[in-house]
Amino acid sequence: MDTLATDTTRQIQIGTDSLSTALATPLHGPGHSAMGADMFSLLGPGVLLGTLAVVLLALLFYIVVGWKIFVKAGKPGWASLIPIYNYVVLLEIAGRPLWWLLLMFIPLVNLVIGIVLVFDVARKFGKGVLFGLGLIFLWFLFTPILAFDDSRYDPNA
Numbered sequence: 001m002d003t004l005a006t007d008t009t010r011q012i013q014i015g016t017d018s019l020s021t022a023l024a025t026p027l028h029g030p031g032h033s034a035m036g037a038d039m040f041s042l043l044g045p046g047v048l049l050g051t052l053a054v055v056l057l058a059l060l061f062y063i064v065v066g067w068k069i070f071v072k073a074g075k076p077g078w079a080s081l082i083p084i085y086n087y088v089v090l091l092e093i094a095g096r097p098l099w100w101l102l103l104m105f106i107p108l109v110n111l112v113i114g115i116v117l118v119f120d121v122a123r124k125f126g127k128g129v130l131f132g133l134g135l136i137f138l139w140f141l142f143t144p145i146l147a148f149d150d151s152r153y154d155p156n157a
Contacts, residue, residue: 016123061144068147073124074155094120095155 067077070089079089084101091100094117104110111136115136122132134142 065147066145069121069143072147072151073153090117090121090139093124093153095124096120124155125153125157126157127151 022054050092063081066080066086070080070086071077075093080086087101087104088098091098096117100113103113118135119129119132122127122128124134127146131142131146135146
């Protein structure tokens with residue numbers, strides 16, 4: 001019995017020594033976590049800053065696109081930047097009543113209203129159903145086309 005207790009104690013001591021040695025020894029080089037490389041050492045700060053620059057340029061481009069569409073419709077460009085108010089102005093551009101803004105806060109109904117608004121805006125700029133579908137499914141291509149082409153806004157369309 002005494003031998004068994006001594007062997008068990010020795011095993012616990014060996015296990016504890018091994019654990020403390022493993023915890024004290026770095027698993028990876030400097031700048032790496034035990035679970036794997038962190039993002040900066042894996043990608044490098046240049047890649048992350050480059051990605052951030054591309055995202056900010058895209059954001060700036062689409063701000064200009066929205067501004068141009070509002071100005072083309074005879075509305076102030078800054079209105080495209082103000083949350084909720086930009087929908088008020090978009091409703092004016094589309095020729096829809098202002099109370100439709102309340103429908104934009106109802107889930108699923110807002111999807112239908114948004115689709116109707118896209119087709120209305122396309123029609124007001126002299127575009128057809130296919131262009132409206134492009135605005136819905138390929139918005140990142142068709143909104144710049146709408147902003148920078150030679151189409152004119154017709155409030156009576």
